[in-house]
Amino acid sequence: MADRIMIVEDEPHIVESLTFLLTREGYEVEAITDGESALAALAGALPRVLVLDAMLPGVDGFAILRRLRGEPRSAKLPILVLTAKGQRRDREVAETLGADRFLAKPFSNAELIETIRELAR
Numbered sequence: 794m795a796d797r798i799m800i801v802e803d804e805p806h807i808v809e810s811l812t813f814l815l816t817r818e819g820y821e822v823e824a825i826t827d828g829e830s831a832l833a834a835l836a837g838a839l840p841r842v843l844v845l846d847a848m849l850p851g852v853d854g855f856a857i858l859r860r861l862r863g864e865p866r867s868a869k870l871p872i873l874v875l876t877a878k879g880q881r882r883d884r885e886v887a888e889t890l891g892a893d894r895f896l897a898k899p900f901s902n903a904e905l906i907e908t909i910r911e912l913a914r
Contacts, residue, residue, distance in 0.1 A: 795821040796841035796913050801831040801857070802875070803849050807898070811844065814902055815909065828852025835861065839870055842912045845892075847876035847883060855886060862891035871912035875900065 798820045802808050808824045815822045823840065825831045828851040835843075835857075843861075847854040854874060861867040874887040877898045887895045894908050 795819055797821045797823060797838075798842050798844060798909065798913075799831075799834065799840035800824045800844045801826075801828070801849065801854065802844070802846045803827060804846075807846075811905075814906060818906055818909070820909070820913075826850075828854070828857055831857055832860065835867065839867060842871045842873065842909055844873050844875050844909070847874055847887070855890060858887065858890045858892060873908055873912060875905075 798815050800808060800811050800822060802811065802824065803826045808826070812822045812824055823834070825834055828849040832852060845854045845857060854876065858872060858874065861870060861872065871893050873894045873896065874892040875896050875898065876883065884895050893912055896905060896908060
């Protein structure tokens with residue numbers, strides 16, 4: 794059975810691109826476009842890796858990250874924060890809240906795939 798990757802991203806073109814890349818690598822992909830729906834989905838079965846945008850409608854990615862790290866069942870979930878907010882402060886916030894990795898958009902496909910592979914191990 795393929796590892797399931799959950800993408801929480803509100804930009805349709807990025808969702809399409811990530812889904813294509815990850816499916817091609819053999820992952821099962823679930824895409825969610827807003828924070829509240831992501832939290833509802835994460836209350837069920839956790840994915841192998843979560844790819845989380847920081848800027849989302851409703852509940853933002855940093856609030857989701859804070860919440861996941863505060864719950865024992867998701868405290869160790871591998872999380873990649875993927876965002877257009879590439880400033881040093883955003884990276885520091887993501888790391889402080891417990892993100893395993895941080896990639897700024899635009900990102901290279903090879904870097905993204907390698908990061909997902911590392912997190913899925």
